[in-house]
Amino acid sequence: MWSLEKLITQKQNVIYRLKEKYANFIFTKDKKYKNKFSNALRKHYPCAIIAEVKMASPSKGILLKQDPILLSKSYIEAGAAALSVVTEPNYFKGNIELLRRISDISSIPVFRKDFIVDPIELIESKANGADAVLLIASLLSQQQLRELLNFACELDLETVVEIHDYSELHMALSAGAKIIGINNRNLKDLSLSIHTTEHIAPKVPDDVLLISESGISSQREILRLNEYGVYAFLVGTSLIQSPAPKGKLQSLKSPIKRMLEQDGPFIKFCGITNPKDAIDAISSGADLLGYVFCESKRRISFEEFQRIQREVAKEVPKVAVITLKELVQWRSLATEGISAFQVHGCEPGKLFGIQRPFCIPSISCTKGFKERSVEGFKGLPLIHLDGSPIGGSGKICHWELAKVFRALFYPSKVILAGGLTPSNVFEALSKVKPWAVDVSTGIEYRFGKKDKIRMQGFREAVKRWEKEHETSR
Structure with a gap:
């Protein structure tokens, strides 16, 4: 007893x-x-x-x-x-x-x-x-x-x-x-x-x-x-x-954990603003969906996100794009199905001290960076590399520098963003070999509105690269 x-x-x-x-x-x-x-x-x-x-x-x-x-x-x-x-x-x-x-x-x-x-x-x-x-x-x-x-x-x-x-x-x-x-x-x-x-x-x-x-x-x-x-x-x-x-x-x-145990490349369609774009993104092969909750023309409200969530598959992981200012809202977003929080403009020391929620630091991958300024991100499972401090700008990430970052953060996985399009993602994958590619502007027919044909073209380019490189991976 x-x-x-x-x-x-x-x-x-x-x-x-x-x-x-x-x-x-x-x-x-x-x-x-x-x-x-x-x-x-x-x-x-x-x-x-x-x-x-x-x-x-x-x-x-x-x-x-x-x-x-x-x-x-x-x-x-x-x-x-x-x-x-x-x-x-x-x-x-x-x-x-x-x-x-x-x-x-x-x-x-x-x-x-x-x-x-x-x-x-x-x-x-x-x-x-x-x-x-x-x-x-x-x-x-x-x-x-x-x-x-x-x-x-x-x-x-x-x-x-x-x-x-x-x-x-x-x-x-x-x-x-x-x-x-x-x-x-x-x-x-x-x-x-x-x-x-x-x-x-x-x-x-x-x-x-x-x-x-x-x-x-x-x-x-x-x-x-x-x-x-x-x-x-x-x-x-x-x-x-x-x-x-x-x-x-x-x-x-969890689905995102299983993805992290694979090499990729996975696709994140970001800046989703409405149910139709979310549904089209999933049918076009998105592995991750990104929603912007910080200052941006693509920013959506909590209520708009809830409305989208009611109409899309729950199995596809959702990522919130935020700054530290919005991170205080993480509990309500997590309850509604956000799997991870992509945090822009945050110093390593501040973010590494946060044990909850699951944060993905976003780093502006531009010339003139100092290695010491990002060393504090080492050990986190996933790092986001962008072409500007705040995502969605359409500015191309410095790919050669991104390769340096990928080696610096290994074995952490890397998401490559910044100016990607259906026509250049093949080259970006060849040069950087990231775990995932992240696109917003490059799949839009106008600001904040996604083009299903461009999303499909982006996916086809990623699949073509994957097929050509599967023997060497």
């Missing part, structure tokens, strides 16, 4: 033994390079999956019947952002040796999930290969939480503070938490509801990395939580119980 109180009581003897074992422990630097846990999650936006290895659970009993090392490898091959290892021995049948074994074979960050209440457990975690650890707010006082967060920082361990309600959110933020996990499972009665994330997520500041934990088993739930600015997910039971965990993990990924 599950008892959280009994579990914590049983830990006291374990903690005493750990203090003896690690009293004089000296850390040696891990030679194997891994991304930081938080950076790995950002790199996998908008669908960063932390795939869990869990031997058993109080609600389901024995779960894992295959080799946990093979399962971990299948998660890595499927594109997981990180691995979660449950080490609690009594109810979850885990152990610290399992953490060590998985860390030894993993090329991605490893997250230790346990009921940690003492600093010595952080030392144990670090000594056995953890890159990040779970701290559960309901088990700790605010002072204990603050001390554990500070000590973890000294050990170069990242921390996820798990919460279940608003009071725990306040406690976590007051203690200095930078990564918060909202557990959809109630630890007292083990009931489960992703409404927990939906209720709490709007109160989480944008500079805090947010993870939704438990109860996630389908892409539908992922997309639903994307609307609340959640782009990282801890998934356990649904993967472990699947007859094909690798395929199951891949099936969870």
Whole structure:
């Protein structure tokens, strides 16, 4: 029978033994390079999956019947952002040796999930290969939480503070938490509801990395939580119980995430202002649709966007073109189906500090740029290159410079925009080889009105390039 109180009581003897074992422990630097846990999650936006290895659970009993090392490898091959290892021995049948074994074979960050209440457990975690650890707010006082967060920082361990309600959110933020996990499972009665994330997520500041934990088993739930600015997910039971965990993990990924795992080239038709143009863009082969919400002659209102959304396919990802001024509206736009926010005129430091929503920085790709001015964008999954500070100008992007940017930002993907047309996109693709091409002016018969024939011609030129280069890609 599950008892959280009994579990914590049983830990006291374990903690005493750990203090003896690690009293004089000296850390040696891990030679194997891994991304930081938080950076790995950002790199996998908008669908960063932390795939869990869990031997058993109080609600389901024995779960894992295959080799946990093979399962971990299948998660890595499927594109997981990180691995979660449950080490609690009594109810979850885990152990610290399992953490060590998985860390030894993993090329991605490893997250230790346990009921940690003492600093010595952080030392144990670090000594056995953890890159990040779970701290559960309901088990700790605010002072204990603050001390554990500070000590973890000294050990170069990242921390996820798990919460279940608003009071725990306040406690976590007051203690200095930078990564918060909202557990959809109630630890007292083990009931489960992703409404927990939906209720709490709007109160989480944008500079805090947010993870939704438990109860996630389908892409539908992922997309639903994307609307609340959640782009990282801890998934356990649904993967472990699947007859094909690798395929199951891949099936969870959102459409735009699946696109980001491919080379492209994809097409973004931007500056959509009415339902007819949106429908024509999709039928002409658009992979992404762009809507302008910042100052522009193509700017549309929130109500106009809602009207367009009612008439177009929801499966095609939508991108909002904005500046930092409009970014404050991201929650209402995300709820209506915006998948990503293309932010113009923003300094790297300001944008990189924003953990939510999923932002694509737009850089003016012109002569005279300084590499230092854009280095802060490295590590973001997607970068937009344009011919002017604000898009839609029709000015051609400096293609040779765009090639330099693409190499500079690798392995981030690059969208090329600026003065593209059906007649020059083939050449642009040949010179820059971007992940996607973005066009607005070049497919219009007059300002703000799209020409279906030009859209089709643009698509045909991209397909022709793709066909001619498929053997060399």
